[in-house]
Amino acid sequence: MFPKFIAVGIAGSALLATAALAQTPAATNNMAAATASDSSFQGDWRASKLVGLNVYNDNNQNLGSINDLLTDRNGNIRAVVLSVGGFLGVGTHLVAVAFDKLKFVNAPVPYTGAAGAPNATGSRPSPSTTGEPTSNTPASASLANRWYPDHAVFNATRDQLKAMPEFKYSG
Numbered sequence: 001m002f003p004k005f006i007a008v009g010i011a012g013s014a015l016l017a018t019a020a021l022a023q024t025p026a027a028t029n030n031m032a033a034a035t036a037s038d039s040s041f042q043g044d045w046r047a048s049k050l051v052g053l054n055v056y057n058d059n060n061q062n063l064g065s066i067n068d069l070l071t072d073r074n075g076n077i078r079a080v081v082l083s084v085g086g087f088l089g090v091g092t093h094l095v096a097v098a099f100d101k102l103k104f105v106n107a108p109v110p111y112t113g114a115a116g117a118p119n120a121t122g123s124r125p126s127p128s129t130t131g132e133p134t135s136n137t138p139a140s141a142s143l144a145n146r147w148y149p150d151h152a153v154f155n156a157t158r159d160q161l162k163a164m165p166e167f168k169y170s171g
Helices: 002-021 025-034 158-163
Strands: 054-056 062-071 077-084 093-098 103-105 151-153
Touching: 062 158, 077 158, 093 158
Parallel strands: 054 151
Antiparallel strands: 054 062, 062 077, 077 093, 103 151
């Protein structure tokens, strides 16, 4: 009985191998042409990494975060929905702003406060490998992530954003 199992296993392996070899090189080449390498998208950002990205104003005050991206039918990002205020999702105010009004920055937000404590402007410390806040020297050269920026900048105050009409999803 054991030799029958071995014979069936060898026959099955032979069938699978011939099916794999039966693929034509043209089909393989078409598949390669349909996909692109990582290098062809160098400098592009992952949309999944933009959602949740912190947004600051020109004074390094934290305004909120990106809640959603709104695209047109061609996939071009037209607007960004910002989540402003609130605590743990309660009491947040959603506003939509034009995508081109945001400035994306790769360098961390400057930090001038005491070790471990947020400073008066509400900005955060630059990332470091030791967990301690770093100096104001840009760490972007060593920590730069080519698939998403560090943060976004929008020229407004939190009060100005809260005064904007609330964005509501329809339908």
